[in-house]
Amino acid sequence: MPEVIVSFLDGEVLYGEVPLLHMDDPFLEVDLHSLDGNTRQALVPVTAVRQIDATGVPPLPEGDQGQLARVALHFLDGQVFRAEVVTPASLQRFGAVWDVVEAGLGQRRILAIPYTALKAAFYVRHWDTRHPADRDGTAAQVEQRKLAEIQARRSRAGLASRMPRPPGLLDKVGRNPQPPPRSEDPGTPPGPTPSAPRG
16 A cells, blocks of 8 residues: 655644545545554545555656656645646546656655645746845836736726616615505595485
């Protein structure tokens, strides 16, 4: 069975083995490598997992790396993992399994990442080597982006105001029905209609 390191969203880590490294089930069965010997197995929901690392992954043979696609995995916690893709990601029901080479270290890794932990996977042409503080651009570029965002919000608001609004529940029940018109004079008490005199 593959040996894995399970990293949780809260920072906790488990070491153990899984029957098969995949993301087709909502739960992960892990046979634990417990030091105390008391806990032998864990049933882990994948929504609590940040990533699962397979250990003992063989390195990529020399000359096979070539021109690999570059991907930047952006996690919901703000961390970014940059790597080169060995084989296309296996997209499964609850997450994806990645066979990658970590950028900068050259270490091959097989990762299973739930969709609930990942914000996006960006395929890039080259790595952005700028300092994070310098990636926003100049002050003029930042101001231009802010103005564009404001204009886009105004355009969406204007479009929404011009679209006809479907009648809501208050439109159906909030109006007081008008009483039906009365045929009698309100000043005349009800009574029999007088008959015409006979001549």
